[in-house]
Amino acid sequence: xxxxxxxxxxxxxxxxxxxxxxxxxxxxxxxxxxxxxxxxxxxxxxxxxxxxxxxxxxxxxxxxxxxxxxxxxxxxxxxxxxxxxxxxxxxxxxxxxxxxxxxxxxxxxxxxxxxxxxxxxxxxxxxxxxxxxxxxxxxxxxxxxxxxxxxxxxxxxxxxxxxxxxxxxxxxxxxxxxxxxxxxxxxxxxxxxxxxxxxxxxxxxxxxxxxxxxxxxxxxxxxxxxxxxxxxxxxxxxxxxxxxxxxxxxxxxxxxxxxxxxxxxxxxxxxxxxxxxxxxxxxxxxxxxxxxxxxxxxxxxxxxxxxxxxxxxxxxxxxxxxxxxxxxxxxxxxxxxxxxxxxxxxxxxxxxxxxxxxxxxxxxxxxxxxxxxxxxxxxxxxxxxxxxxxxxxxxxxxxxxxxxxxxxxxxx
Numbered sequence: 019x020x021x022x023x024x025x026x027x028x029x030x031x032x033x034x035x036x037x038x039x040x041x042x043x044x045x046x047x048x049x050x051x052x053x054x055x056x057x058x059x060x061x062x063x064x065x066x067x068x069x070x071x072x073x074x075x076x077x078x079x080x081x082x083x084x085x086x087x088x089x090x091x092x093x094x095x096x097x098x099x100x101x102x103x104x105x106x107x108x109x110x111x112x113x114x115x116x117x118x119x120x121x122x123x124x125x126x127x128x129x130x131x132x133x134x135x136x137x138x139x140x141x142x143x144x145x146x147x148x149x150x151x152x153x154x155x156x157x158x159x160x161x162x163x164x165x166x167x168x169x170x171x172x173x174x175x176x177x178x179x180x181x182x183x184x185x186x187x188x189x190x191x192x193x194x195x196x197x198x199x200x201x202x203x204x205x206x207x208x209x210x211x212x213x214x215x216x217x218x219x220x221x222x223x224x225x226x227x228x229x230x231x232x233x234x235x236x237x238x239x240x241x242x243x244x245x246x247x248x249x250x251x252x253x254x255x256x257x258x259x260x261x262x263x264x265x266x267x268x269x270x271x272x273x274x275x276x277x278x279x280x281x282x283x284x285x286x287x288x289x290x291x292x293x294x295x296x297x298x299x300x301x302x303x304x305x306x307x308x309x310x311x312x313x314x315x316x317x318x319x320x321x322x323x324x325x326x327x328x329x330x331x332x333x334x335x336x337x338x339x340x341x342x343x344x345x346x347x348x349x350x351x352x353x354x355x356x357x358x359x360x361x362x363x364x365x366x367x368x369x370x371x372x373x374x375x376x377x378x379x380x381x382x383x384x385x386x387x388x389x390x391x392x393x394x395x396x397x398x399x400x401x402x403x404x405x406x407x408x409x410x411x412x413x414x415x416x417x418x419x420x421x422x423x424x425x426x427x428x429x430x
C-alpha cells in the first residue's frame with residue numbers, strides 16, 4: 019500500500035467558529051479528528067500542522083495491537099497494510115537476563131512517514147480540513163454569539179483562527195500546553211532518545227523486536243525493531259537528567275550516538291537518519307484543565323515511563339479528546355469530561371507504571387528478576403508486555419508487596 023501524498027488546504031474557507039481545532043497531525047491529532055467526526059459528522063474539524071505530509075517523525079515506529087484496536091473503532095483498518103506482523107520481543111537486562119517469547123498479539127513496525135500520512139488521509143476522507151500552519155499563540159476569550167444572543171467563550175489561535183474547542187496534539191514541545199501556562203516536564207521525567215534506520219543482516223530467524231537495557235545512566239536501553247523491508251528502526255534512550263558530556267569531553271549528542279553504536283554493533287546506523295527527540299514521561303503529566311483546551315498524546319506527557327511507548331496512548335487519548343470536544347453542550351465543559359474519561363481508561367494503569375518506574379529506577383535488580391522469571395512463566399511475560407505496551411496493571415497479588423518495597427526504599 020503506497021504512502022498517500024496528502025494535499026494541504028493552503029487557502030480554504032473556514033467557518034467563523036471552528037467546532038474543533040486540532041493542533042498537530044500525528045496519531046493523537048488524527049484520532050481526535052476522526053473521533054469528533056464520528057460523533058458529529060457535520061462538525062467543522064480542522065487539523066493545523068506546520069509540516070507537509072508525508073514527513074519523517076522521530077520515533078521507534080512500533081505500533082502495538084492496542085493502538086490498532088483504537089483505530090479499528092474509529093473506522094481505520096488499513097494503517098499498517100503491507101507491513102509484516104512481529105509477534106516476538108526479546109528483552110535483555112543489564113545483568114544478562116534475557117527472554118524472547120511470542121506475544122499473544124503481534125505488533126507492527128511502520129515508519130511514521132507512512133503511518134502518519136495514512137492517518138491524515140483517513141481524517142480528511144472523514145471530513146477534516148488540513149491547514150499548514152505553525153501555531154504560535156493561544157488566547158482564551160469570548161466573542162459575540164453568531165446568533166446574536168449574548169457572548170460565548172472561544173479559543174483564538176494565532177490571533178485569527180477561532181474555535182469552540184482546541185485539542186493540543188502538538189508533541190513534546192507543545193505550544194498549546196505552554197499557552198495554558200503548564201510547564202514542561204523536569205529533566206528527571208523527560209527522556210531523550212536518538213533514532214536511526216539501519217540495514218539488517220540477512221538470517222533465517224523470525225523477526226523480533228529487541229530491547230537491550232544498560233547500566234549506564236539507568237534506566238536506559240537500546241532498541242532494534244525490524245520494519246520488514248530489510249531495515250530496522252534502531253535507537254537508544256535515557257533520562258534527560260542522566261545525560262551529560264562524556265568522560266573525554268564529548269558532547270551529549272556524541273554520547274548518544276556512540277552508545278547506540280556500541281550497544282547495537284551489528285546494525286550500524288545510517289548517519290543521515292540519526293535524529294534525537296524528547297519523550298515527556300507520564301510520571302509528570304499535567305492535570306487536564308476543565309476548560310475548552312484539551313491536551314493529548316505527548317503534549318499531555320503520555321509516554322510510558324517503562325518502555326517509552328507513546329503511540330497507543332496518543333491514539334487513545336486523542337480519540338477520547340475528540341469525543342469530549344463534541345460531546346458537551348458547552349465547550350467549557352469539554353476539559354472536565356475528557357479528564358474523567360481519560361482517568362477511567364488509563365488512570366489505574368498510569369498509577370501502576372509510575373510505581374514500577376520509581377522502583378526500577380532505584381535498582382536494576384528488580385528488572386533482572388522479572389525477566390528471569392518471565393522465561394518460565396508465560397503469564398508474567400504477558401503481564402510485562404501489557405504494562406509496557408498497553409494499559410496493563412500490576413496483579414493484585416504483587417501490588418501490596420511492591421508498594422511496601424517503595425515505602426521501605428523511601429525510608430532509607
